[in-house]
Amino acid sequence: MELFPKYNMKVIFLDIDGVVCLNGVNINSILLDRIKKITLATDSKVVISSSWRNCKKSMIRICSILKDNDIGMAGETLDLPLADNIWEDRVEEILEWVDRKAPCNWVAIDDLPLHQLYKETNLEIRSNILPHFVECDIFEGIQDYHVNYCIEFLGIK
Numbered sequence: 001m002e003l004f005p006k007y008n009m010k011v012i013f014l015d016i017d018g019v020v021c022l023n024g025v026n027i028n029s030i031l032l033d034r035i036k037k038i039t040l041a042t043d044s045k046v047v048i049s050s051s052w053r054n055c056k057k058s059m060i061r062i063c064s065i066l067k068d069n070d071i072g073m074a075g076e077t078l079d080l081p082l083a084d085n086i087w088e089d090r091v092e093e094i095l096e097w098v099d100r101k102a103p104c105n106w107v108a109i110d111d112l113p114l115h116q117l118y119k120e121t122n123l124e125i126r127s128n129i130l131p132h133f134v135e136c137d138i139f140e141g142i143q144d145y146h147v148n149y150c151i152e153f154l155g156i157k
């Protein structure tokens with residue numbers, strides 16, 4: 001019976017820098033509130049896909065900030081050294097988590113142009129995967145229109 005919630009889970013793959021952190025150090029509370037708004041509206045949980053997960057101290061900090069803000073967490077992606085560049089790695093790490101955990105829906109919020117990877121792939125893969133990627137401006141982070149898109153895409157609870 002424990003499997004049921006797993007397959008019923010909606011997930012937000014969350015990058016930190018350029019999404020909820022604009023100075024490389026502090027989590028911006030206005031931007032974090034926008035993530036919280038998505039989790040509350042859609043009953044989704046956060047999976048950390050940011051490179052912050054590779055530093056134990058940073059992960060402890062982000063986990064405690066999420067907890068203090070009542071934002072549910074469902075883990076982190078694996079660090080898979082698969083490709084030559086960071087955004088290709090990130091996409092592979094996200095897709096590996098999706099394959100393994102089978103969330104019922106997901107978005108990946110990042111300031112890297114993750115969707116650019118699929119420019120050259122076939123149209124079917126591209127059209128399936130593209131709507132999941134939400135690109136933020138590195139200097140602005142997550143904005144209300146991203147929030148609205150994520151809520152619509154993930155579906156209200």
Ligand SMILES: [Mg+2]
Pocket residue numbers: 015016017018019110111112
């Ligand atoms: Mg980033």
